[in-house]
Amino acid sequence: MAFTLSEIMAARRQQQQSQRSGRGVVEVDEYSANPTQAFTFYNINQGRFQPPHVHMVDPLPHDSPKPPGYTRFVCISDTHSRTDTIQMPYGDVLLHAGDFTELGLPSEVKKFNDWLGTLPYEIKIVIAGNHELTFDQEFMADLIKQDFYYFPSASKLKPENYENVQSMLTNCIYLQDSDVTVRGFRIYGSPWQPWYYGWGFNLPRGQALLDKWNQIPDSTDILLTHCPPLGFLDWVPRKMQRVGCMELLNTVQRRVQPKLHVFGHIHEGKWTESQNWKAVARFLTISFPVAQPQLYRKIYSQHMERHFQVVIVWRTNLFGGPHPPFLCH
Numbered sequence: 433m434a435f436t437l438s439e440i441m442a443a444r445r446q447q448q449q450s451q452r453s454g455r456g457v458v459e460v461d462e463y464s465a466n467p468t469q470a471f472t473f474y475n476i477n478q479g480r481f482q483p484p485h486v487h488m489v490d491p492l493p494h495d496s497p498k499p500p501g502y503t504r505f506v507c508i509s510d511t512h513s514r515t516d517t518i519q520m521p522y523g524d525v526l527l528h529a530g531d532f533t534e535l536g537l538p539s540e541v542k543k544f545n546d547w548l549g550t551l552p553y554e555i556k557i558v559i560a561g562n563h564e565l566t567f568d569q570e571f572m573a574d575l576i577k578q579d580f581y582y583f584p585s586a587s588k589l590k591p592e593n594y595e596n597v598q599s600m601l602t603n604c605i606y607l608q609d610s611d612v613t614v615r616g617f618r619i620y621g622s623p624w625q626p627w628y629y630g631w632g633f634n635l636p637r638g639q640a641l642l643d644k645w646n647q648i649p650d651s652t653d654i655l656l657t658h659c660p661p662l663g664f665l666d667w668v669p670r671k672m673q674r675v676g677c678m679e680l681l682n683t684v685q686r687r688v689q690p691k692l693h694v695f696g697h698i699h700e701g702k703w704t705e706s707q708n709w710k711a712v713a714r715f716l717t718i719s720f721p722v723a724q725p726q727l728y729r730k731i732y733s734q735h736m737e738r739h740f741q742v743v744i745v746w747r748t749n750l751f752g753g754p755h756p757p758f759l760c761h
């Protein structure tokens with residue numbers, strides 16, 4: 433893929449300006465509509481996907497001790513109503529990055545909330561993802577005008593069944609374009625993602641998504657989004673495309689600069705770490721002796737500070753095959 437000299441020089445000027453001025457105002461990126469091309473361009477010309485622009489946090493083994501004074505975050509995502517076999521590691525704060533159900537059916541939400549109730553974390557924070565259809569009131573309003581053929585299970589729901597679906601989450605703090613401060617960390621959560629086959633919380637790339645990210649306060653310590661920023665665990669091999677959000681990447685790197693960004697959504701995202709399945713498996717084998725590497729989430733972080741720890745929990749096999757439970761030593 434070729435870029436003109438003027439494009440490259442313009443990108444370098446923009447980078448230098450943002451470095452000089454610190455936190456800047458983020459505008460819609462010129463490559464917003466083509467994230468795969470954007471990745472190539474910004475990788476070659478600005479190295480934005482490697483240190484020092486980012487710091488990838490290796491997950492801690494489940495049994496690693498917590499030094500005094502630290503807060504330990506356990507991060508999980510895309511559990512899709514399949515929590516039965518997961519044994520969770522210990523920690524102080526649970527962060528769930530969305531897609532905790534398949535369709536946001538009230539029965540699924542109840543099951544998830546019941547599971548949360550069994551977990552020992554002091555604080556549990558949850559956002560929705562594109563699968564939580566009923567949490568997106570505008571989406572449901574549109575859906576009931578249509579014939580529901582795409583989501584037949586949702587067609588059985590009456591509006592009164594899901595109007596207050598958020599209130600079913602009694603065992604956690606639910607964030608939706610909102611924030612909460614716990615243990616001194618300001619945590620902001622948002623469910624939106626670039627259009628993805630007409631599911632919940634879909635928005636067009638560009639200004640519509642940037643408007644959502646512009647609501648994230650500058651002083652956010654931990655950002656919880658369902659969708660990945662461009663270039664991080666967003667590679668979909670069957671399409672040979674990156675699907676992360678360019679505006680989210682710019683918002684994270686150029687304005688908010690959170691200590692930690694936790695996200696989920698693209699189940700195939702493991703391939704961004706390595707094109708080699710065996711390399712992925714070996715990496716995981718070291719950290720989690722019995723975990724299957726089909727689906728996992730990793731953490732993307734800037735300006736990592738030393739007073740918190742992160743444990744990442746891999747979810748169970750989405751495809752329903754036999755799967756051993758996660759073991760916590």
Ligand SMILES: [Zn+2]
Nearest residue numbers: 510531697699
């Ligand atoms: Zn998912």
Ligand SMILES: [Zn+2]
Nearest residue numbers: 531561562697
């Ligand atoms: Zn998703």
